[in-house]
Amino acid sequence: SIYQKLKRKDAWTVTHDAADDFIRLCYNNSSLKRCAKLHMAPLSAKQNRLLVSKFSSADHIGYAVFHWRMLNEVLTLVHGSRGSSVPKSNTKRRFINVEPLGNVLLQRLVGVAIRRVLAKHGNDLLVGKTVHTQRIATPGVSTIDFSNASDSVLLSICRLCFPKRLFSYLNRYRSPFVLINDVYYMPVKLSSMGNGFTFEVMSALLLAIARTMDPAATVYGDDVIIDSNVADLFIQGAQAIAFQVNEQKTFIDSPFRESCGAFYYDGYGYITCYDIHFCENISDCILTCNKFY
Numbered sequence: 001s002i003y004q005k006l007k008r009k010d011a012w013t014v015t016h017d018a019a020d021d022f023i024r025l026c027y028n029n030s031s032l033k034r035c036a037k038l039h040m041a042p043l044s045a046k047q048n049r050l051l052v053s054k055f056s057s058a059d060h061i062g063y064a065v066f067h068w069r070m071l072n073e074v075l076t077l078v079h080g081s082r083g084s085s086v087p088k089s090n091t092k093r094r095f096i097n098v099e100p101l102g103n104v105l106l107q108r109l110v111g112v113a114i115r116r117v118l119a120k121h122g123n124d125l126l127v128g129k130t131v132h133t134q135r136i137a138t139p140g141v142s143t144i145d146f147s148n149a150s151d152s153v154l155l156s157i158c159r160l161c162f163p164k165r166l167f168s169y170l171n172r173y174r175s176p177f178v179l180i181n182d183v184y185y186m187p188v189k190l191s192s193m194g195n196g197f198t199f200e201v202m203s204a205l206l207l208a209i210a211r212t213m214d215p216a217a218t219v220y221g222d223d224v225i226i227d228s229n230v231a232d233l234f235i236q237g238a239q240a241i242a243f244q245v246n247e248q249k250t251f252i253d254s255p256f257r258e259s260c261g262a263f264y265y266d267g268y269g270y271i272t273c274y275d276i277h278f279c280e281n282i283s284d285c286i287l288t289c290n291k292f293y
Helices: 002-007 019-028 030-037 045-054 061-074 101-120 125-135 155-161 164-173 198-211 228-240 282-292
Strands: 013-015 076-078 080-087 093-098 141-144 177-180 183-185 218-220 223-227 256-259 262-265 269-271
Touching: 002 030, 013 019, 013 101, 019 030, 019 061, 019 101, 030 061, 045 061, 101 125, 101 164, 101 198, 125 198, 125 218, 125 223, 125 256, 141 228, 141 256, 155 164, 155 198, 198 218, 198 223, 198 228, 223 228
Parallel strands: 013 076, 080 177
Antiparallel strands: 080 093, 141 223, 177 183, 218 223, 256 262, 262 269
């Protein structure tokens, strides 16, 4: 939990490029500032005066002292994220980035800002699942899904497609390296799941393509609902920026449609479907019994 991470000094990690912005975020947020100070050694009156005198020429002495103490007493500067994976289904695992704490908080600020923009354009991610569940009952639409979509957002595409100022934040707050088996790799993709803005950036990119063809198209992550007449053209556009269609979960001009875990069949209606996993503990047994019920 975020509470446990803030309690542990070794969890206060951030990349070099994002360090200054994270320190400023902590300084301007009373809760984060209070948590950070818990990891700072108590100073005597004499030590405090010496530290203040060291930054007497700074524009903002209080911030300069806090910045210095954060770098020297609290933060651990890292080169990037750590590669890991989590179960995606019974047969596949999803690659994720275990991001530095400081980067995640900054990434979420950017992610929330992108959500606001998308909401203004009629694609509110807060209610996206509900909207898609309702829209699959509409005849004449296709549902499109992509394989490994979160790993398909290329840094070069973001540089071309997003405003310069927004891209500067994306580039500064992402992890420039990923640690896998004690070796750092430099990914050409923007980020993976585990990053605080991957979902929003992916949604924005796919929506930008879809809306040029269907003004009513909606996107939730990599789940796209679009007019069947332009579905094939949309797929060509998405493939042009390195997205790969998941044929098993894509239904174009079909009586069956699926999006965000909801299923609909013309002439029948909604189909209830559950993903059953092998039970490994009593909680799994309870969950599975409820699904069967």
